[in-house]
Structure formats: structure tokens, C-alpha cells
Amino acid sequence: MGEGRQYWLMKSEPDVFSIDDLARSPNHTTSWNGVRNYQARNFMRAMKLGDQVLFYHSNANPPSVVGIAEVVKIAYPDATQFDPQDPHFDPASKPEQPRWDVVDIRFVHKFETSLSLDVLRGQPRLKGMELLRRGSRLSVQPVRAAEWNQVVRLGRGRADG
DNA sequence: GCCAACGTTGGC
DNA sequence: GCCAACGTTGGC
Numbered sequence: 378m379g380e381g382r383q384y385w386l387m388k389s390e391p392d393v394f395s396i397d398d399l400a401r402s403p404n405h406t407t408s409w410n411g412v413r414n415y416q417a418r419n420f421m422r423a424m425k426l427g428d429q430v431l432f433y434h435s436n437a438n439p440p441s442v443v444g445i446a447e448v449v450k451i452a453y454p455d456a457t458q459f460d461p462q463d464p465h466f467d468p469a470s471k472p473e474q475p476r477w478d479v480v481d482i483r484f485v486h487k488f489e490t491s492l493s494l495d496v497l498r499g500q501p502r503l504k505g506m507e508l509l510r511r512g513s514r515l516s517v518q519p520v521r522a523a524e525w526n527q528v529v530r531l532g533r534g535r536a537d538g
Numbered sequence: 539g540c541c542a543a544c545g546t547t548g549g550c
Numbered sequence: 551g552c553c554a555a556c557g558t559t560g561g562c
Contacts, residue, residue, distance in 0.1 A: 388560090414545075435560060494561080512543040514559050 384520040385424065386431040386442070386508055387482070396432045396443045396487055405484035406449055409517075410457045411465045413477060417517035421480050422452045430482055431520060431528060433508065434491075441491035442508075442528060450481035488532035502527045 387409060389395065399407055412418055428448040434441050454475035457463040470476035497503050507518045520528075 390560090416545095440561070512560095514544060516559085 383423075383425065383428045384431070384522060384525040385420065385428060385448075386433055386518050386520050387446070388433045388435040388516045390436045391434045392436070395434065396446075396484070399432070399446060399482070400484045400487065402484070406481055408450075408455075408479040408481050410455045410479045412455070412479070412517060413465060413467070414516065417515055418478055420515075420517045420519060421478055424448045424451060424480050426451060429485075429525065431525070435516075439491075439493040439495065441493045442488070442497065442532070443491045444487035444532070445485040445529070446482040447485050448480055449483045452478040452480050455479045489534060490532065492528060492531055496531070497528070500527060500531070 394407070399405065409421065412421060426448055430446040430448065431442050432444045432446050434443050454472075455465070455477040457465040458467040458470045458475065458477045459472060460466055461468075465477075467476060494509065497506070498509055503509060503524055506520070506524050507513055507515065
């Protein structure tokens, strides 16, 4: 069988959908729709039940990792791609062969302290993190186990990092 | 609001 | 298949 639990990071603009919105959602769960980038989609397709997700607020002040979610439903077609009224409508995607997927994620935990990019950049152990790469725009990205552990340790209370 | 870094599109 | 033009993301 495959490896164990894997780790990911997903970006959302808090003005559009914040971690508090996730916590307030029915069953604390939402479908992650609107992804229209193939690399990000492929990462979602690789997600398994129970995979853990860092929830990141982009276009925020400051941009920060704010908590944890988990995958509760694996990839399935994104309904918004077929809805002409939806901003994410994709006229080229056919229902027989959907181009875009979602996964469902559920709220797990909100950090006591949000971890800004500045704070994360100050962590030598996070040097190779995709999020911190200059020009990194991927809205769904993998996180290494060591990076996950470090970020969560920071989020649980920044006493000694 | 600026702009760097990408991704996509379309002419050729 | 190249590449210029254009659109988007997202930090600053």
C-alpha cells in the first residue's frame, strides 16, 4: 500500500474564505472549489483521506499560516466548472470528462498565533519550504513531514520554536 | 498600486 | 514548436 499520511498547504484569501469560515461551515467542512491550475489540481488528486493540510491566508495582513484542516473526501469533479453563472466556469470542460476537481476538507485546529511569512522565514528548518520560495504561486502544495512538524510546533505556542 | 513570476493563448 | 502578448497570483 501507499505511504502514510501526507501533508499539504492550501491558500485562501480570508476575505473570500477564511479559516473561521471553514470552522463555521456545516460539519466544519467545505469543498475546495475553484482551483484552475493543473499542478494544484494534480496535488489534490494525490490527496488521501486523513491527509493533513496547513491553512494559509493569502492577500492578508500579514499573509500567514493560520491553522490545520484535514482531507475528508478525496478528489471528485468541481461542480463550478459547469456553471455558467460561476466565476470559475470553464466552457471547455465537458461533464463526460471533467477537467477540474475538488477535495473536501474539515477544520481541525486554529493556531493560537498565526505564523506570518516573516516568522516562517526566520526558521532555518523551513528554508526549503515551497511557500517561502520567491515567486511561488501554487495554491495547493505539498509540505514535507519535517516542515509540517516544525510549523505545527510553532503554531501550538511559539515559546521556544 | 506596483510588479515579479508564472501560466496560458494564439499567431506563425 | 517557438515566443510574444496577455492574464493572474500574491507579496510588498
